[in-house]
Amino acid sequence: MDISVVIPLYNEAESLPSLYEWLLRVMSEKGYTYEILFIDDGSTDGSWDVISGLHRQSPERVHGIRFRRNYGKSAALYSGFQRAEGDVVVTMDADLQDSPDEIPELYRMIQEEGYDLVSGWKKKRYDNRLTKNLPSKLFNATARRVTGIQLHDMNCGLKAYKRDVVKNIEVFSEMHRYIPYLAKNAGFTKIGEKVVQHRKREYGVSKFGMSRFVNGYLDLMTLWFLNRFGKQPMHFFGMVGSLMFIIGFVAVVVVAAMKLHALAIGVKAMLLGTNPYFHIAILMMILGCMLFLAGFLGELVIRNSQSRNDYLIREEL
Numbered sequence: 001m002d003i004s005v006v007i008p009l010y011n012e013a014e015s016l017p018s019l020y021e022w023l024l025r026v027m028s029e030k031g032y033t034y035e036i037l038f039i040d041d042g043s044t045d046g047s048w049d050v051i052s053g054l055h056r057q058s059p060e061r062v063h064g065i066r067f068r069r070n071y072g073k074s075a076a077l078y079s080g081f082q083r084a085e086g087d088v089v090v091t092m093d094a095d096l097q098d099s100p101d102e103i104p105e106l107y108r109m110i111q112e113e114g115y116d117l118v119s120g121w122k123k124k125r126y127d128n129r130l131t132k133n134l135p136s137k138l139f140n141a142t143a144r145r146v147t148g149i150q151l152h153d154m155n156c157g158l159k160a161y162k163r164d165v166v167k168n169i170e171v172f173s174e175m176h177r178y179i180p181y182l183a184k185n186a187g188f189t190k191i192g193e194k195v196v197q198h199r200k201r202e203y204g205v206s207k208f209g210m211s212r213f214v215n216g217y218l219d220l221m222t223l224w225f226l227n228r229f230g231k232q233p234m235h236f237f238g239m240v241g242s243l244m245f246i247i248g249f250v251a252v253v254v255v256a257a258m259k260l261h262a263l264a265i266g267v268k269a270m271l272l273g274t275n276p277y278f279h280i281a282i283l284m285m286i287l288g289c290m291l292f293l294a295g296f297l298g299e300l301v302i303r304n305s306q307s308r309n310d311y312l313i314r315e316e317l
C-alpha cells in the first residue's frame, strides 16, 4: 500500500465529509493505493457516526479508531501510527486547515528524495495573529535551537513519514509538537520541509488553548533532558550534586578556619551558629547530597526498567 493517511480528530463532525471527498479526489487522481485512518479522540458531537458511515461506504479504505475518552492528539496519532500499513504515512488535521492537495508532493519527497520525514510549513497562516502566529514564531525559534532541527513549523499537523519512522517513535503526553525531534533522537535524520497551504478553520473551534505554550516549553525541556541524560541521570545529578557539595564543604572549612583564626589571635568573632555563611555552606552540602542521591535513584530506576536498552536496528545481515 502506498499511503496511510492518519487523521486525529476531536469534535470535527462538520468537516469530515468534505475532507473525505477531497482526499478521495486527490488519491484517485494519482492512482495511489491507500487507507484513511480516522482516530476519534473521544468526540461528543457525532464525529463517530460520520466515520462509521464512511467506513460502511468503503470498508477496505476507511478505518476508524474510537477512544473511550479524550486522550489528546499525541495518543491519537500514536494509535494511528501503530495501525498504519502504507509505505508512506501522512498525518493531517481534520479541520480542513490542511490541504490534501499537498499529499502527492509530500509522498514524492519521501519516496524519491529519500526523506525520513517531511514536515509542512504553514508559511502563510490563517490563524489569529496575536494568540497563534506570534507565539508560534517564538516557539519555533526555541525549538530550533534546542533540537538542532532547522524547521520553521515543527508542530505542523501536516507531515509525511517513512513507515519505519512512525513504527519506531513513541508519541506520548503532548509530544506531538516534537515528532521531528523524536524521530531525530531515534536516528532518522533526513528531515525536510515543504511550504504548505493553510486555510481558515471553517467549522468548530480550535482545541488547544493558551496552555499550549506553557506545556510546549515544559515538554521541550523534558525531551531535551531525556535525550541528554535520560539514560545516564548520574551524569547530570551526580555532577551538579558533587559540585554543590564540594563548594559547601570548602565554604564550611573556610568559615571554620576564620573562626579558629579569630579565636587564636583573640579577636571577638561571630558564633558559627549565627554566621549566615555557615548556614549557606551547610545547605549546599545537604542539597549536593540530595541531588547525588536523586541521580543514583535515577540510575537504579533505569537499571530496572524494561527499555534500558532500546536501541533501534537499521539493518541486519
Ligand code: UDP
Pocket (backbone or CB within 6 Å): 008, 009, 010, 011, 012, 041, 070, 071, 072, 073, 076, 092, 093, 094, 095, 097, 157, 205, 206, 207, 208
Ligand atoms: N485534536 C485531537 N485531540 C485533541 C485535540 C485536537 O484529536 O485533544 C485534533 C483536532 O480535532 C484537529 C487536530 O487535532 O484535527 C488539530 O487541532 P486544532 O485544529 O484544534 O489545532 P490548531 O489548528 O488550532 O492548532
Ligand code: MG
Pocket (backbone or CB within 6 Å): 093, 095, 097, 201, 206
Ligand atoms: Mg486547526
